[in-house]
Amino acid sequence: MINDKAKAAHRLKCDDIRELLIEYFLRELGQNRSDLVREHLRKCEDCRATAAELSDTVDLLRSTMHDPEEPQRLSDESRRRILHAISHPLLDWMSRHHTLVSTVVVIITLLVAGLLLRDIRIRRDLPEAIEVEVLKEAVITDEYYEE
Amino acid sequence: MQDKLKANVAKHERLEQFNAIVSEYEAALLRYAARLLGNSSAAEDVVQEAFIKLYRRWEGTLEPSAGLSAWLYRVVHNQAVDYIKKESRRSDAHQRHIEEHAVMSAPSRPGANRSADETRLNVRDALEKLPLRERELVVLKIFENKSYKEISEITGLTTGYVGNILHHAMKRLTEILKDTGAL
Incomplete structure (x- = not known):
């Protein structure tokens, strides 16, 4: 053998x-x-x-297996971040995608501001427009009776 | 009311199991990630992400097992690959790496420990010269003492292929270490 x-x-x-x-x-x-x-x-x-x-x-x-410079456990900060991420998944998602979240917030703010401005302009111009219309109406009525 | 209480108890239990898993695997995963990335702080980030993914995605019981261990190593590997890709995209990555390396490689103690530090530095440099896949297998086999079967579960490679890559990696490492005078 x-x-x-x-x-x-x-x-x-x-x-x-x-x-x-x-x-x-x-x-x-x-x-x-x-x-x-x-x-x-x-x-x-x-x-x-x-x-x-x-x-x-x-x-x-x-x-070289036991390198004293290598961490043996996660830091307290890492543990805190893990705990935060698993307890508040939505907040964690938002902080990870902060660029996307900021962009969306800016777009929404601009849209709302645009709508508000338009509304203010309409409210400001409306009484004048009504006044003009009323005057026109009055002139037409006067002309009608004069005839 | 009772359902809410039950849900809270279940959540608390899962959190306790999760903490036990973190304590069980953190040292090995930090060591593994640090050797893959050559950077302790990046290793910490990568391991932290792996544990968050574990809590969110692991559907079974959170108990130490071969399957869970393989899953964690796989996630750490994938996170490390993502990290390396992201870093290589940054224009100042190279400079930062050199600076970090200089900090990590600086001999911390004079005298007798200096040669041990030099050896560690030589080994770290040699490992960094290997492609990531080869480095991963060397770390898993030589440092983590995983069997070919376990490595196969972690990497998704066949055991035959693991042996093949490891053979070439060790040959290359021997050459590099000889060139640097470490061998």
Whole structure:
């Protein structure tokens, strides 16, 4: 059995083995393929060097795993923002889309102002117009009786 | 009246479950986002958004589970991608990144810790040179110690493809670290 594995490992090309190295180090290979890689590494110096390099890379990366500069928990400000967002979804939506909300508010304000101005102008001009109409009416009536 | 009371109790319970989930996953997600983005404050924003989305969109019970964990990592990844796109659109992004990096990379303690800081800086720089997908897989596998199956659930990639990308990413990382003299 062991001899069979040794033969199979020997038959595998170095490129095939190198493709498997990362999975081998990260223990993602099944037992059989791990044995093949191990057997090949025992005999092939080049692959052994590549494996050592890869192993060093993994070790180096893992040595920097605990970075004291990285935050371990969310800040109080973030927690407060989360709580606000989930308790007041509408206000949260408005503050996220503040540009859109501001634009809509400005448009509505302009529309309302326009309507009000038109209304004021009509109210201001209306008595004058009525007066003119009444006078016209009176003139017509006078002319009629004179005739 | 009783319905309103029941609704309030249910809301309170959900909020408590949510707080427990935040405490359970915040450290891992902050670490993951910080390594993807190379920026702690952006990482905090991204994780905060992920938790808000969780509360609004997660339909099941808020209990720690593999499915919920994969969902959170996926949302953080998507948020990080959005953040990177938004940042790259800003004209002064590059300058700001350099400044932030200078602050983050400044050795905080003299003496013995300096070399550890340098190593961390070299690793961070090397990671930033990888495409985002490769960086994501390296962080999930090497730092977060996720299995290929878990990574597949988080990224939506097949386990075979995960192995393939990781193989190329590690090869590239080794080259970069060798070039910078870290290896």
